[in-house]
Each structure stands twice: as structure tokens, then as C-alpha cells.
Amino acid sequence: MADLSIGFATFVMEDPETGVAPSWASTREAALLAEQHGFDTFWIPDELVWENEEKQRVAGWWECVAISAATAEATSTIAIGTWVLSALHRGPGITVKAIETIDEISSGRTIFGLGAGHSARQGAMFGYPPDRVVGRYEDALEIVVPLLRDGHANHDGPYHSADRQPNRPRGPQGSEMPLMLAGHGPRTIGLAVKYGDIWSGYATSSSQPEAFQDMIDLVDRTCEEQGRDPSTLGRSMGVGVAAPGREIGPMWADSSPIVGSSEEIAETLLAFHAMGFTSIELCIDDDPAEAIPALAEAVAIVKDA
Secondary structure, eight states: OOEEEEEOOOOOOTTTOOOOOOOOOHHHHHHHHHHTTTSEEEEEEOOOOEOOSSSOOEEOOOOHHHHHHHHHHOOOSEEEEHHHHETTTSSSHHHHHHHHHHHHHHHHHEEEEEEEEOHHHHHHOOOOOOSSSHHHHHHHHHHHHHHHSSSSEEEEOOEEEEEEEEEEEETTTGGGOOOOEEEHHHHHHHHHHHHOOOEEEEEOOOSSSGGGGHHHHHHHHHHHHHTTGGGGEEEEEEEEOTTTTTTOOOTTTSSOOOOOHHHHHHHHHHHHHHTTOEEEEEOOOHHHHHHHHHHHHHHHHHHHH
């Protein structure tokens, strides 16, 4: 069996064309379908509002922590992951408290995904600072990591502080909860290598494996520079995919999504594994109720490889 975790990332956002938001009932159904059809993790993005370049349309998102908690309660075996919580939009101490609560609800099935977050318009709409985004993230980690690993934090930094803050109560995983840190550049990848159990990236122009070789090479070099055994760091990538027999949606049409038969999709996913990736998050621009069952055969092929 291939040691490749396959996740499904649900985009709980309004349709930019119609303004219609996905119902909680449809998201719950998607999570249960992903669980039923062999996916390892159900991922919920942490976004606020997306605005297109012409600023003629906006699409709002349901809130990540609330949806993650509800999904944790609705499911029973699939892991629940935040993809990824924004350190810019959330204080570090309350973020850890939220994720511990989700872990309790899920009976220990939670993966804690965290990243620097967005500046510019998405953050500005809600009054978040537009500058020093990575610096704020790095400072937040000085609280998040001790809370998660040691159960307490004491920190007085330029952006965040914790005054002998305890992490209580703890979820079932305690200090062993997987911490997945997002990063695309040298600085954020360096933080993932320093603190994370998993490094996470996201397709921006292509979802084909060869597009990520430079990035995974940077992860390996950073491990070497920091003296970390590369085999101790998971590598995760979010990619666009069209299920067999389903059309490519506009979100991924210009980004070289993964397409083809179940066998061809599985072959591409296994190529990621051969490069050193340990998990892949599949993103669709389609109806999850139709796409998830259509992807089940490809998932099964990967699991049997």
C-alpha cells in the first residue's frame, strides 16, 4: 500500500456568479461521502472573503473553526484538518484553544493546519494589519508551539504575548497533535521545518507534479541547513482535480488540473508520492456529492498500490 494520505478540501464559499452559499447539510454530506469513499482527511479552508481582480464580485466563506467543529461531530473515522488557520486573523492562544476543542469533539482526529494568512484586501476588509505578515506569524508560533507541545506558554513579543498561559483542557491527542505549517517561500518553509510535523503548499499555477520540484528541493535544503532529518517532516500539497467524467470548473481551468481516467489520476497522485510527498489534498470546482464518488476508484487504486 502506498504511504500517501489523500484528503478532500471543501470550498465552503459562495458561488461568485450566483452568490449562493453551500448549506451546512451539503457540507456534512460531502464529509460523510469522503469518509465512505476512502479519503483520509477532510480539510476546511480558513478564508474570509474572496474578491476578483476587477472587484466586481465577492464571495464570502463560512467560518473555518465552526465548520470544522461541526464536521468533527458529524463524522466518525476521517481526520479533520484546518487548511490552514490564519495567524494574521486569529490570536495564537485562542487558536490553540479552538483546535483543542475540535480535537475533543473529533475524539482525536484533528490535524492542526496553520499559516501566515492573507494581507491586502481580504485582511483589510476586517481591519487586520497589512504589514509584517510573516513576522506576526513567526511571533505567533512562539506561543502556539509551546502551548501545543508543553501545555503552557510565556512570551512577550513584538506582536503577541502570553502571560504564563496554560493550554487547558487538552484534547485526546495532547502534545502529539499533528501540526501542519504552510509555506511557499524560504522564510515560511523555514518555519515549517523548524516547528512543523508537516509542511503544506498549494498549487498556484499548475497542479502537475513537476511544477513542485523546486519547492520540494527547497524543503530538503532547508532541512539540511537546520539539521533536521528530512524523513521526519511530512510534505503536503493541495492540487486541483477534475473527477473522471466531470467537467473542469473555471477555478482550475487555467491551472493545469489533474484530469483523466481513474487510472490516470491515480498515476499522477503516485508520482507525487515518488517525489517525496506524504499527503495530497484534492480540490475540485464541482458538486462534491457527484465528484467524491467519481474519485473513489482513483483513491482506491492509490491505496492498493
